[in-house]
Amino acid sequence: MKNPQVSQAWDNTRDDPTRPVELILGGNDFTSITEKVSDIVLERKTPRAWYLAFFASAGLTGVLFLMIGWLFIRGVGVWGLNNPVGWAWDITNFVFWVGIGHAGTLISAILFLLRQKWRTSINRFAEAMTIFAVVCAGIFPGIHVGRVWVVYWLFPLPNEQAMWPNFRSPLLWDVFAVGTYMTVSLLFWYTGMVPDLATLRDRARGRVRQAIYGFLALGWRNSHRHWHRYEKAYLLLAGLATPLVLSVHSVVSFDFATSQIPGWHTAIFPPYFVAGAVFSGFAMVGTILIPARKWFGLEQIITKHHLENMNKIILATGSMVGFAYATEFFIAWYSGNPNESFAFINRAFGPYAWAYWTMVTCNVVTPQLFWSKKLRTNLGVMWVMYIFVNIGMWFERFVIIVTSLSRDFLPSSWAYFRPTPVDVLTFVGSFGLFFTLVLLFIRFLPMIAMAEVKTVMPIADAHSGERRSVGDYHGDIPAHVRDGGDR
Amino acid sequence: MSATSHGGGLHALLTEFESPSAFMQACAKVRDAGFRHWDAHSPFPVHGLDDAMGIRGTRLPWLVLASGATGLGVATLMQWWMNAVDYPYVISGKPLFGLPAAVPVMFELTVLFSAFACFFGMWGLNGMPRLHHPLLAHDRFRRASQDRFYIVIEARDPKFDLERTRAFLASLGGSVVDEVRESVEG
Structure with missing residues (x-):
C-alpha cells in the first residue's frame, strides 16, 4: 500500500463493463512472458526454500511408503478398522484426493469449452495438480484390499481361477472411471504442454537439457498446419474430459449410493459429490497457487482477477454443497424411513457430532464470507479460507463414510472408530507424495501455459480492428466456427 | 535453379514477422500466389490463420x-x-x-x-514425433516458439524459384529473408 499507483495498476478486479478485463498486467509482451515463465525452469538458481520443501516432502513420502510396507507385512489390522467400520480413513483419503483432482479438469476442459480466457494463466498448474492428486488417490484403494498380491483381480485379466471381475459392482466401475480419468488427464496435460516444451528446448543452453526437452517436445515446430490439428484435438479432448470429470465423482459416489446403508443410499450423491469435488479442488489449487505466484514473481500473469474468479466458483460450489446437506436432512425426514432419519440425527448429534459441525463450519459457513468483495480479493483471507475448505472436505468424506457404518441397522454391533498412528501417518505421508510431485513439476516443467497465455493477450489479435469484445470471453469465436466453413 | 534434398542443399526460404496482423496478411498473399509446400509458424495458434492459409478441415x-x-x-x-x-x-x-x-x-x-x-x-x-528437421537446426527459427512469426516456402514447391521466391518473400514486409539448409546427417 506504500505506492497507491502501483497497487491500483495491478488491481484488475474492478467491475467496469465498458473496458475489457486485462488478464495479463504490467505491459508484458510475447518476449517477456516467455522469459518470465521459462527462466524459472532454465535460468534461475533453485531457491534454498525449494530444497527445504523438497526434502521435507520427500521425507514424508518415505513415511508413506514405510507405512504401506508395514501394512503389507501385517495386514489391514494396523489401521483402526473394526466391525462394522470396515472402511474409514483409507476410503476417506481416496475420495478426498480424487475430488481434489476435479478442479484441474474443470479449469482445463469445462472453462475451455465456455471460452473463459482467464483459465489460461492457471490451467497448467491445476492440471498438474489433478494428476498428482489422482496418483495419491489411486494408492488407497490399491492398498486397502487386504490381499495386495492379487490386486490384479480388479482388472479383467485372465487369471488362475478362469474367473472374471463382476461388472455389476460399482467398485469395478470405479476402477474403470479412475483409470480412464488418470489416463485422459495425462494425455490432456501433455498435449497442452508440448508447445511449451518446445519453447524450453529452444531456450535451453546445455546439451542435456536441449536433448531432454527436445525429446519431450516430439519435434514440435509451431507450424500452423500442425496447430490446426492440435487445436481440433485440444477441443475434442476438452469435450471428452467434460463428461468424464462429471462421471468420475458420480461413479465414486455410486460406491456408496448403490449400497443399502442408511445415509449412503441416496439419489442426490452424484451431483453432490461432483460439486464438493470442484469445491475442494479449487481450494487446493489456491492453497498452492498463492505462495507459488509470489515466490516466482508471477503476479502479473496470475492476477487477483484470476484468484477472485476462483473464489466465486468456491462460493458457488460451497453453497451447492450446503444446499445438498440441507436436502439430505429434508429427505431423511420426508421419506419417513426411521433408519434414514436416525442416520442423519446421529450424524449431527451422535458421537461424531464434532466432525459433522467441523464440516458444516468449514464448507458452508466460512465460504459465505466470499460474498464480500473486500474479503474475496484479500490474499491472506482467501488462503486461510482454502485451508478451511481442505479440512472441511476431508471431514465431509469422513462423516459420510464412518458415521453411517459405525451405527447401521443392528445396535448390538455399533462401534466407534479410532484411527491408529498408522492411519494418521499414511494420510500425512500422502501429502508428502503430493507436494514432492508438485515441487518437481515447478522446478522442471513450465508452470504456466505460455502459448495459451499469449493467445489471450490483446497484441495476439490479428484483426484488432474488427474486434467488438468487452469482458472476458466474447468475440474470440474462431472465424471457421463463426462462418461454419470448417467441414 | 533446381533444389535438391541432398545433405547441405537448400530446404526452404523463410521470412520473419514481429506482429500477428502483418504475418496474417502476408500468409494470405502466399496462399493467393499459389504455393503448395509452404507453412506458417507462430508461437501460438493465431486465430483466423486457417482461412488466411486456406487450410481445409482435418479428418x-x-x-x-x-x-x-x-x-x-x-x-x-x-x-x-x-x-x-x-x-x-x-x-x-x-x-x-x-x-x-x-x-x-x-x-x-x-x-x-x-x-x-x-x-x-x-x-x-502431424507426422510426429519427428526429432530431426531442417527448421529445427536453423538458429533464427528458435524464436518461432517464443515471440516471432515465420513464413517458410519449401524448395520442393513446383512454383519455387530461388531468386523470384526470395524477391516475393522480401515484398511481404517481413524483417529478413533467410535460407534454410537441409541438415547434414550426423
Missing part, C-alpha cells in the same frame, strides 16, 4: 468418432461375454447382463478409446 474428428464407437462396442461385448457367457455367476439375484449396470464401463471405455484416437491421431497426422 481427426472422424477418427475419434470411429474409435469411440469401437470403445463402446468393446465395453458392451466384454461385459456381456465375461459375466454372462464365459463364467456366469449370479450375485444377489442380479441379471447376468443388464444394460443399466453396464453403462458406466461402456461410457468410460468410449471416452478412453476416443481420447487415445485423439492423442495418437493428432500426432500421427
